[in-house]
Amino acid sequence: MFLVTGASGGIGRRVVRILRDRERSVRAFVRLTSHYGELEHRGAEIFIGDLEQQKDIHKACQGVQYIISTHGSDGNPLALDYRANIELIDQAKVNGVQHFVLISVLGAERGYEDAPVFKAKRAVERYLESSGLNYTILRPAGLASNLLPLAERFRETGVYLLIGDPKNRTSIVSTDDLARMVVDSVTVAGARNQILPVGGPEILLREDIPRIFGRIFNKEPIIINPPLFMIDGLRSVLGFINPQVQKNLGTFRTLLANEFFCTTEEIANLEAIFGFELETLEHFLRRYLAV
Ligand SMILES: NC(=O)c1ccc[n+]([C@@H]2O[C@H](COP(=O)([O-])OP(=O)(O)OC[C@H]3O[C@@H](n4cnc5c(N)ncnc54)[C@H](OP(=O)(O)O)[C@@H]3O)[C@@H](O)[C@H]2O)c1
Secondary structure, X not given: OEEEEOOOOHHHHHHHXXXXXXXXXXXXXXXXXXXXXXXXXXXXXXXXXXXXXXXXXXXHHOOOOEEEEOOOOOOOXXXXXXXXXXXXXXXXXXXXXXEEEEEOOOOHHHOOOOOHHHHHHHHHHHXXXXXXXXXXXXXXXXXXXXXXXXXXXXXXXXXXXXXXOOOOEEOOEOHHXXXXXXXXXXXXXXXXXXXXXXXXXXXXXXXXXXXXXXXXXXXXXXXXXXXXXXXXXXXXXXXXXXHHHHHHHHHHHHHHXXXXXXXXXXXXXXXXXXXXXXXXXXXXXXHHHOO
C-alpha cells in the first residue's frame, strides 16, 4: 500500500494515476474540501484528514509500505512542510515503511534565510537522511503544470507578467515526468538514498516562457516586467496588515530573485538513473493545450 499526501495536488494526482495504472494499491490523503473524485474513480482508497492533525497522520500511515510526500504549504510551512513531514517520517519508522519519497525544492541547501519553505524542506531532508529509512529526495525546479493557467490567460490576452530579471535561468520540469520519477524511485536502485535535483531537459531563461507561449499560440507576447522591488514594496505594506503573509512572501521573493536550474550533467544523470528522456516544456504545454 502506498500512502500519497497531497494526492489532489499537481504532482500527487499524477502519482496516484501512475500507481493505479500499474494496479498498485494507494491510500490518497485528502481533505474534505479537496477535489478527489478522480482519485476515487481510479480506485484509490480515500483517506480524509488534515495534515496539521497528528492523529490523522498516525491513522493514515497504518499498514502502508511506501510513503510519498507531495503536499504543499498552504500558507503554513511550519505546520505542513516541516511538522507534517517529520511526523510522516516518524510514523514511517513505526510502521516499517520500505521507502519514503519526499518532494523537496531545488536550492533547499542554499540557506536562504528569508524563505521558510526552503528552510523547512532542508530540515526535513536532514531528518529523513538520518532516519535509517530507505529514501529518495527529489528537488524540483518549477513545475510545468503551474504554467497551464498562465498559458490559458496568454491565449486570451497575449499578456505575460514577468516579475524580476528576465535573464534568470530556470529548468521547468514536466510534472508528468516528475510523477514518473517519484513512483520509480521506490524500485530503481540508482535512486535509493539519493538527493536528486530535478529539472527539464533544457535550461531556459525566464523570458523564454512567454516566447514559447507565443510560438504555441502564434501570438507576439506582450511582456509586462515589473522590477523585484515592487514585490518588496508590497511585502512592506502587507507586513502592517498581516505579518504572516509578509513572511510567506519571502519564499515567493526568493523564487523570483534567484536562479533555479539544473546543470546538463545533472539532467543526464537523472535520465540515466530513471532510463527515459525528459520532455521539454513546449512539448508538455502542447500536449495539455492541444495545440
Ligand atoms: N509548484 C512548484 O513549482 C514546485 C517547485 C518545487 C517544489 N514544489 C513542491 O512540490 C510539492 C507539491 O507541489 P504542487 O504544486 O503539486 O502542490 P499543489 O498542487 O498546490 O498541491 C498541494 C497539495 O497539498 C494538499 N494540502 C495542503 N494542505 C493540506 C493539509 N492541511 N492537509 C492535507 N492536504 C493538504 C492540497 O490539498 P487540497 O487539494 O485540499 O488543497 C494539495 O493536494 C510541494 O511540496 C512543493 O513545495 C513545488
